Amino acid sequence: MAGNEEQQKDNADSLIADIQKKITEAFDIFDHESNKTVDVREIGTIIRSLGCCPSEAELHDMLAEIEEEEPTGYIRFEKFLPMMTKVLMERRYKPAPEDQLLKAFQVLDQDGKGYLSPEELTKYMLEEGEPFLQEELEEMLSAAVDPDKRVILYKDYVSTMSVEDV
Incomplete structure (x- = not known):
C-alpha cells in the first residue's frame, strides 16, 4: 500500500512541476526587464493565457492577494507563482464549455x-x-x-x- 501512496505523491509532484513550468514560461514572456516582475496590467493576460477566465472582479481579488503592501505597479514572480499554482491545481476560473x-x-x-x-x-x-x-x-x-x-x-x-x- 505504501508504494501506491508514494506513486500518487510522485504524480502530484510531477503535475505541480508541469503547472509551475507553464506559469514560469507565461510570466517570463512579460518580464521585459528579466527581473522576475511584470507590469500589474499584464497579469490578466498572463492568467488568461494559462486557460483561466476570471471576471474582472475575480481578477481584482487575485491582484489584491499578490500586490505589494505599497502598490508599485509591478507583480513579483515569487508572489504570483504560489497563487497561480493553487488556482490551476483547483481548476478555478475554467472557461465556459x-x-x-x-x-x-x-x-x-x-x-x-x-x-x-x-x-x-x-x-x-x-x-x-x-x-x-x-x-x-x-x-x-x-x-x-x-x-x-x-x-x-x-x-x-x-x-x-x-x-x-x-
Missing part, C-alpha cells in the same frame, strides 16, 4: 437567425453584464465577424472561443 457559449449566443439571437450583427453584439457587450472595454470589443469583433458576410456566425465563432483543457 462550447455548448454553454452556443446557448448564450442563441439567447442573444432572439429571431433565431443563426448570426448576430456587429451592432447587436456591440450593444450586448457594452451594455449588459460586465461591460467590455472598447479595445476588448474591437479585438473580439475582429475575430468574430465573418469577412464576407459581415456578421457573427456564432456557431463557427464558438468553436474558436472554447479552450482545450490544459
Whole structure:
C-alpha cells in the first residue's frame, strides 16, 4: 500500500512541476526587464493565457492577494507563482464549455437567425453584464465577424472561443 501512496505523491509532484513550468514560461514572456516582475496590467493576460477566465472582479481579488503592501505597479514572480499554482491545481476560473457559449449566443439571437450583427453584439457587450472595454470589443469583433458576410456566425465563432483543457 505504501508504494501506491508514494506513486500518487510522485504524480502530484510531477503535475505541480508541469503547472509551475507553464506559469514560469507565461510570466517570463512579460518580464521585459528579466527581473522576475511584470507590469500589474499584464497579469490578466498572463492568467488568461494559462486557460483561466476570471471576471474582472475575480481578477481584482487575485491582484489584491499578490500586490505589494505599497502598490508599485509591478507583480513579483515569487508572489504570483504560489497563487497561480493553487488556482490551476483547483481548476478555478475554467472557461465556459462550447455548448454553454452556443446557448448564450442563441439567447442573444432572439429571431433565431443563426448570426448576430456587429451592432447587436456591440450593444450586448457594452451594455449588459460586465461591460467590455472598447479595445476588448474591437479585438473580439475582429475575430468574430465573418469577412464576407459581415456578421457573427456564432456557431463557427464558438468553436474558436472554447479552450482545450490544459
